[in-house]
Amino acid sequence: MKKTLRGVHAFVFALAVIAPLALSAGPWEPLFNGRDLSGWKQVNGTAPYTVVDGAIVGTTVPGSPNSFLATEKLYGDFILELEVMQDAPSNSGIQFRSECRASDGRVHGYQMEIDPTPRAWTGGIYDEARRGWFYTGSMNPAARDLYKLNQWNRVRIEAIGPSIRTWINGEPVAHVIDDMNARGFIALQIHSISKKKPEEAGRRVFWRNIRIQTTDLKPSPADSLFIRNTIVNNLAGAERAQGWKLLWDGRTTAGWRGAGKKAFPEKGWRIENGELVVQKSDGRESQNGGDIVTEAEYAAFEVALEFKLTKGANSGIKYYVTEKYVTKGSAIGLEFQLLDDANHPDAKLGAAGNRQLGSLYDLIPINRMPGSLGVKPRLGEWQHARIISRADGTVEHWLNGIKVVEYTRGSPLFMALVERSKYNKHEGFGLAKSGRILLQDHGDEVRFRSIKLREL
Numbered sequence: 001m002k003k004t005l006r007g008v009h010a011f012v013f014a015l016a017v018i019a020p021l022a023l024s025a026g027p028w029e030p031l032f033n034g035r036d037l038s039g040w041k042q043v044n045g046t047a048p049y050t051v052v053d054g055a056i057v058g059t060t061v062p063g064s065p066n067s068f069l070a071t072e073k074l075y076g077d078f079i080l081e082l083e084v085m086q087d088a089p090s091n092s093g094i095q096f097r098s099e100c101r102a103s104d105g106r107v108h109g110y111q112m113e114i115d116p117t118p119r120a121w122t123g124g125i126y127d128e129a130r131r132g133w134f135y136t137g138s139m140n141p142a143a144r145d146l147y148k149l150n151q152w153n154r155v156r157i158e159a160i161g162p163s164i165r166t167w168i169n170g171e172p173v174a175h176v177i178d179d180m181n182a183r184g185f186i187a188l189q190i191h192s193i194s195k196k197k198p199e200e201a202g203r204r205v206f207w208r209n210i211r212i213q214t215t216d217l218k219p220s221p222a223d224s225l226f227i228r229n230t231i232v233n234n235l236a237g238a239e240r241a242q243g244w245k246l247l248w249d250g251r252t253t254a255g256w257r258g259a260g261k262k263a264f265p266e267k268g269w270r271i272e273n274g275e276l277v278v279q280k281s282d283g284r285e286s287q288n289g290g291d292i293v294t295e296a297e298y299a300a301f302e303v304a305l306e307f308k309l310t311k312g313a314n315s316g317i318k319y320y321v322t323e324k325y326v327t328k329g330s331a332i333g334l335e336f337q338l339l340d341d342a343n344h345p346d347a348k349l350g351a352a353g354n355r356q357l358g359s360l361y362d363l364i365p366i367n368r369m370p371g372s373l374g375v376k377p378r379l380g381e382w383q384h385a386r387i388i389s390r391a392d393g394t395v396e397h398w399l400n401g402i403k404v405v406e407y408t409r410g411s412p413l414f415m416a417l418v419e420r421s422k423y424n425k426h427e428g429f430g431l432a433k434s435g436r437i438l439l440q441d442h443g444d445e446v447r448f449r450s451i452k453l454r455e456l
């Protein structure tokens with residue numbers, strides 16, 4: 001006998017305690033009439049979509065690629081609200097500003113993730129079949145428990161200009177600024193299932209009360225979420241409101257000078273196409289143009305930037321650089337290591353991987369990185385680095401939306417790590433109250449852009 005929503009006892013409780021979205025007065029347009037799939041079409045995959053008790057129901061099937069039920073209309077700026085429920089863990093998502101390309105038959109575009117697995121990245125923003133993750137669930141840990149399996153969950157997506165924001169059950173989850181797609185269809189995804197997990201066949205995702213607003217759009221009030229802005233060297237108004245500033249203007253050397261020098265290096269660095277490039281020389285530390293540092297010093301701060309490595313490249317982002325230590329090589333400071341781990345010998349030196357990409361160089365190795373597209377570092381592609389250093393001494397390294405290092409400056413553990421490292425001869429290493437931000441010249445070509453900072 002075919003099951004319905006009313007026939008699933010686990011859902012009865014959910015229906016009793018989770019009220020449907022109230023279709024309040026305003027310029028809202030329903031995207032689903034509650035009776036049939038008028039206005040929708042399937043654009044990929046073979047997972048079936050049906051209508052049961054006023055909800056669209058998608059069911060996982062073996063042997064199918066990702067399936068999408070898409071709106072026939074295209075949408076640009078909008079506010080979308082709906083409810084979603086799942087009867088068992090299975091990956092899903094809501095596409096928007098998306099397209100289906102004839103060249104490969106795949107759906108490409110922005111997706112709000114639905115992830116009821118222990119990873120719990122629901123509400124994160126993914127670029128389907130293109131660049132991968134923009135905003136992982138790890139970037140907003142407080143939101144990871146918002147989505148409830150076997151219950152109706154309220155979803156809100158605001159796509160206004162390049163700003164994309166998501167909410168789950170009334171709480172903000174992600175904020176991305178990106179301008180690749182300004183218009184496209186909205187689609188409901190049923191993800192493919194692995195041949196190794198046949199038990200995942202037959203799992204269902206339910207959507208209902210789907211409505212959209214496309215005129216008289218009023219963005220929700222600002223929040224404190226980190227904003228992932230992919231527009232090169234751009235500082236959005238929402239970022240300015242949070243205290244962010246461009247640490248590099250994308251055109252000149254203003255605000256920077258050579259480490260230990262009064263001016264910017266005359267060689268070894270160049271500016272092209274909005275990128276700050278350290279040029280390849282002989283692979284030695286600070287022997288060509290040399291390192292560059294900010295003219296200003298910073299105490300508690302958050303810095304974010306994008307970088308691109310060439311094959312075998314070595315570089316670094318240093319912080320709390322004081323230039324008080326006498327050295328023939330690079331200036332001394334705490335370092336977010338930038339390295340092509342697969343092709344540079346330094347990756348195998350040090351201890352337990354503490355000289356690999358993202359590590360606190362020669363002190364702390366990174367946590368394990370997921371292999372997801374947009375998260376796992378890929379040589380020759382732009383990567384996102386973020387360093388948070390608070391007034392209480394706690395420091396975090398983030399790589400492509402994953403926190404990979406966490407420590408406290410001056411703690412007994414930190415002091416013990418310094419004592420056994422190459423920095424043990426530098427008194428007070430890593431303990432300065434303030435210092436400069438440094439980009440390292442290690443003789444390899446590395447590119448930087450979208451360098452931003454806010455003081456905490």
